[in-house]
Amino acid sequence: MRSLRNLSLKTRIVAAVCFVNLAVIILVSYGNYHWYSAQLTDQTMEQTQQIIEQAGSNINTYxxxxxxxxxxxxxxDELLHTLEQTATSPQxxxxxxxxxEGFLASVMSLPRSEILRVYIMNDTALYSYTRTPYEMAEYNNYLESDWYNQACATTDPILLPPRLERVYGDDLTPIFSVVRQLRxxxxNDITLGVVKVDANYTGIRNICDQVDLDAGGSLLIINEQNQILYSSGALLQELDAEEVEALASPAQGDLFRSGQGxxxxxxxVLPDCGITLLAVHSYASLMRPLxxxxxxxxxxxxxxxxxxxxxxxxxxARFLKPLFDIIRLMHAVEGGDLQVRAQVRSHNEIGYLAESFNDMVGALGSMIQRNAQLAQEVYRAQYLNKEAQYNSLCSQIKPHFLYNVLNTISLLIKCGEYKTAVRSVEDLSYYLGGIMNVDQDITLRRELNICQAYLDLIQLxxxxxxxxxxxxxxxxxDCKIPSLTLQPLIENAVKYACEPRRQATEIAVTSRREDGMLRLCVTDNGPGIGEATLEKIRRSMEEPDAGPGADGGDKGSIGILNIYRRxxxxYGRQAAFLIDTSGQGTCVSLRIPLPCEGENNVSYDDRG
Structure with a gap:
């Protein structure tokens, strides 16, 4: 803001006009963008719906x-005559x-490549022709299957829901079946048996392969168990069960959001076939031209x-020349010449400004007498600026820690660990209660309680x-220290010592008194900090006026720099901040002046 105040009036006028014009253009552009994006979305959905409905009609025809x-x-007739008889001898x-089986092979299977298995069965015999090394799942107990009994009770054809079965090797292949009673x-009162045809999705796939959804679109076929039977396009090749179920559910609406976008x-939906056609378009790809x-x-x-x-x-420059003359005289006054006066050529705003300038020069002598009072006010402003800087650094550290804690609770909920999640919420509540006083001093006991709540969450x-x-x-x-002094150091230890590797990580928090100073140490057995990164952190510590991240280093150094500057x-130069990564792991030490007594070290295991 101070740099903006130092701009010349001419620059401000030009900037203001340009800003207004830019704002109008941006508002109009974004308004048109959102309007056209809504139109394009509706048009795409309408055209795509017509395409998949036509594909569904073709599948029904198939x-x-x-x-x-x-x-x-x-x-x-020979086949029917054979089915009407009962074999009395092996011959x-x-x-x-x-x-x-000759009929099944020559008439029903060979002409159609998608037919995998064909069966004709009754209560006494089972005839089959298969192209696969695997028979149907109910081969040995088909008399007890629901579809066989259902087919015997009706003359209408039955379509068994799509499912995944072993056909070739151990991989599961999507198949569906058509069953009909033979009389x-x-x-017509005599039932000769039941014919069952098992087919793969080659025929349906050929229909779906002809569907053109343009670039960035995918077509999926899923069954009633939310299993993917067919997919085209490179948009959604891998989906978990929850995402497939969400896509198929009408309650999800026309827009679906996931981690991918x-x-x-x-x-x-084809209710008679037990499948659902899904056409999915990437919203980002669709909106890219706009x-x-x-x-x-x-x-x-x-x-x-x-x-x-x-x-x-x-x-x-033409209209404000008198104003610039006044500004030139002001620079002369700043140089100590109190005899200059501005020429009043008109009685408009600039003339009024010239008169005011002359009055100001005349009153400048009396203002010198207030130097002492103004100096005191400047000192107070500097103090307030320093206090504002301290509060700003405190406020910057809050979201940095909260993000990591909330991410841990999110993972617990997604994994279904609800009881553990309740405990985690309690830990989070305790942690949040601690950071509510981030701009104040708290006891070391309270700070360690916050650290233990955070570590309990991370340990889950x-x-x-x-x-x-x-x-x-x-x-x-019971000694007081600035709030959130140790927790960011523990968070960095977790992030850089535990997160990137699979070995066991140990974090230790210790304290001792050295020459009337309190020394707090956070130690881990991780890979340590690289020399380049460590050098950037130390260089940033030597630049107290630089904001967090101003050194261009790793974002993980933000917590360290904030603690150091706080x-x-x-405490001024009485405070010390040391980073030791020469051996295995990293040790971060703090030294602050605290008048504490006692030398007894105990294991800290109580939240108090």
Whole structure:
């Protein structure tokens, strides 16, 4: 803000005009962008819905063809005559098998490549022709299956829901089945058996492969168990069960959000087939042309403003020349010449300003007498600025820690560990209660309680990969230190010692008294800090006026720099901040002046 105040009036006028023009252009551009994006989304959804409905109609037609395929036994009198008889000898059984299975191979299977297995069965015999090394799952107990009993009770064809079965090797293949009862042509009351056709999704896949959803779109087919039977396009190749269920659910709406991004979803349910067609478009890919057009519009506006700024500068220089003369006289007054006076040429705003300037020069002598009072006010302003800097550093550290703690609780909830999550919420509540007083001094006992609550939350995530100990001087627990002095150091130890590796990590918090100073140490057995990173951190510590992250170093150093600057603001050069990474792991030590007594070290295990 101070740099803006130092700008010349001409610069401010030009900047204000350019800003207003830019704001109008940006508002209009973004308004058009959102309007066109809504129009494009609606148009895409409408066209996509028509496409998948047509694909669903083609799939229904394909299923009806399979229904008609199960009627072909009625066109072979020899087959029907064979099914009406009961074999009385092994030779007759062999002859019946040759007739039936020959028909299944030549008529029902070979002409259609998607047919995997065909069966004709009744209560006494089972005939089959398969192209796979695996029979149907109910091969040995088909008489007890629901679909067999259902087929025997109705003359309508039955479509078994899509499912995944072993067909070739150990991989599961999506298949579906058509079942129909066979009756005698001479006496419709006589049931000859049941025909069952198992088919893969080659026919349906061929239909779906012809669907063109443009770039960035994917077509999926899922069954009633939310298993993916077909997918096309490179948009959504891998989905977990929860995401597939959310995509298929109409309650999800037309927009789906996941960790991968935002998607537009069209659904078409084929209840008779037991499948759902899903057309998914990437919202980002769909909006990319509009976003590129928006960027071009803004760039064009910036170019136009540069031209306009040049014209405005010329006009302002002509109209504000008297004002600039007054400014030149002001510089003379600043140099000590109190005899100068501005010439009043008019009675407009600039003339009024010239008169005021002359009055100001005349009253400048009396203002010198108030130097002492003004000096005191400047001292007070510097003190308030220092206090504001301290409060700003405190406020910067809050979201840095909260993000990591909330991320741990989120992982617990997603894993279904609700009882542990309740405990974690209690720990978080305790932690939040501690950071509410982040701008105040708290007891070392309270600070360690906050650290233990944080470590309990983090330990739930890493389990036996993370252990910790807290050993403090018993007589120092009631001494006060700035809030959140140790917790960010522990957080950095977790992030850089435990998170990037699988070995067990130990974190230790210790304290001791050295020459009337309190020494607090946070130690880990991690890989340590690289020399380059450590050098950047130390260089930033030597620049007290630089803000967090101003050194261009790792974002993980933000917590360290904030603690260091808070301690320096609070205790001045009496505070010390040391980082030792020469051996295995890292040890961060703090030294602050605290008048504590006692030398007894105890294991800290109580929240008090």
């Amino acid at each position: 299923i009806n063809e399979l229904y008609r395929l199960t009627l072909t036994p009625y066109y072979n 007759q059984q062999l002859e019946f098998k040759r007739v039936v 005698s042509k001479e006496d 935002k998607y537009i979803v069209n659904r078409f 976003q590129e057009n928006l960027v071009k519009t803004v760039l064009l506006a910036l170019g136009s403003m540069l031209v306009a700024a040049a014209l405005i500068i010329f006009v302002v 995530r890493y389990q036996d990969r993370l252990t910790y100990t807290i050993q403090v001087d018993e007589d120092l627990l 301690l320096r603001l609070r």
